[in-house]
Amino acid sequence: MPELISLPSVDTEYAALLVQLAALRHDMVRAAAQAMNRLEAVHPNFWLSAHNLVHYLALRQHDLRPLQQQLATVGLSSLGRAEGHALATVDAVLAALLELAPPTDPVGLLPPYPAPDFRSGPRLLAEHSDALLGPPRPARDVRIMVTMPSQAATDYPLVRELLRQGMDCMRINCAHDEPTAWRRMIQHLRRAEQELGLSCRVSMDLAGPKLRTTGLPPGPAVLQLQPERDAYGRVLAPARLWLTAREQPQDAPTAATATLEFPAAWLRKLHPGDVVSFVDARGARRVLLMQGASERGGWAYLFKTAYITPHTRFKGPTSTATVHQVPCPESYLLLRPGDALWLTTPPVPPASASGGTAGSTAPALIGCTLPEVFDHVKPGERIWFDDGKIGGIVERVEPGAVHVRITQARELGEKLRNDKGINLPDSQLPLGALTAEDREHLAFVVQHADMVALSFVSSPDDVSQLQDHMVQLGGRVLPILLKIETRRGFDQLPALLLRAMQASSCGVMIARGDLAVECGFERLAEVQEEILWLCEAAHVPVIWATQVLESLARGGMPSRAEITDAAMGDRAECVMLNKGPRVVEAVRILDDILQRMADHQHKKSALLRSLHVAHALPELNGEP
Structure with a gap:
């Protein structure tokens, strides 16, 4: 017969787990007590949700992977689905351990504390999602948001067909078109709702302080x-x-x-x-x-x-x-790795923008729409252009110019044109999320939209300013969508959520385009996971945005990666499609994908290492 293997005492292992979990629970409850000023400020709709968010942040300050393995070894929950009900999850495992290995003095181990349980956590998320985005369609839980093209202002059949195929939320980007066109788009939607017997929310995006290239004069009229x-x-x-x-x-x-x-x-x-x-x-x-x-x-x-x-x-x-008129082609700079580029404050001299190449000895020149940021840029910081197609390092800053050395571009060169985005992920830029133009647009938004999206939000003060300005307008105070598209916005997400939760309704959009550039493309998958976890802990609905079925919407065929990405959007409460010639077909296919995934997936279990943004609230670290 084979030799019997002696096992360690199971009671001893249970007791050790009991001690670890009790310490975790103590930290979670203490964190909520330390953050009580913030928790008391939230709207009653989010009272339990805010407590759960702080509990979850306290839980995720620890690297739980060793504990997860030990719990799984003895057949207990590994805490992998704690987001929606963090304290209840820990309490459930503690209760099981108390049955398996009763301590000599269990008094005070599980003091009662207000927190969502396994039923109320998912229910709160569903209620908050319905309040913001409207109820989902019968066959799926995830809504579909569609960005309106300019054509939607004059093409009623397009809007009607988008609604019929599955659009649950119309998105209007205030960076494009103007109020007359926006009003017509919404009128078309309301008419389609009446004809089809369907409902659809309207979300309007404020453009925010987008840094862009400018100043290249047009090319020769040839x-x-x-x-x-x-x-x-x-x-x-x-x-x-x-x-x-x-x-x-x-x-x-x-x-x-x-x-x-x-x-x-x-x-x-x-x-x-x-x-x-x-x-x-x-x-x-x-x-x-x-x-x-x-x-x-x-x-x-x-x-x-x-x-x-x-x-x-x-x-x-x-x-x-x-000939009466010959169009002037759009000029560009052709940049290669090693080239020198100067961002300048004054207008770019005409000789600098002939559509030629930049050389390492003669730097290329291009302007910036917000040159006031130059005072806050430092040597050694990274800079990206055109959604990350061109990258560089700041070498020197002088009055009126930032000297950049190009480090990332195709060997044959990458074209940089006017009106392309500039990202400075390492720089601390003192830019408020609301611009003067945003304030002008807001008067229209509060009258016609169901929610307002705040672009480039990076601090709780940005949320407060938007709320205050809506109050000053005397109209409705709309729910705010926090567009997380900068590294600072991601780092501040817990504080942003607690500030937004002071209203009765709010949401988060994962704006993956700029976010990928700011945080690094290699980190995007990790970052969007953390955003999903935190928002589920806060019971705040999430919109999965940017480049979903992009190839299809623009007129081609969707790639396999895009289909997989669209299916992963089932983990959010809403998926956003951008405009394109085949956007109606993209809505139809996305609707089909989400219906299929509804039978296979809901949220996700995960290994819980220490979470970077769990340290964002000073109260959790014992700071006043």
């Missing part, structure tokens, strides 16, 4: 025209040009290579078969062959490549004319 050629350079079809009157320009009746505007009197003298000659910008002689003409305009064929400027003179059978 229009390149070329015929269609095969792989050997032989002409397959001429360039087909639509010539129209500048006084009353008409769109080309069919697809054209380009449209050129000329004086109507000059065009009336042209007839089919006429030849129009000109010398292009390179000095090359070229001809246009007229193929048709009418009061609206005429067709002309070009058989050789030509470059046209506003100064190019076209000679017809009786007279000459110039």
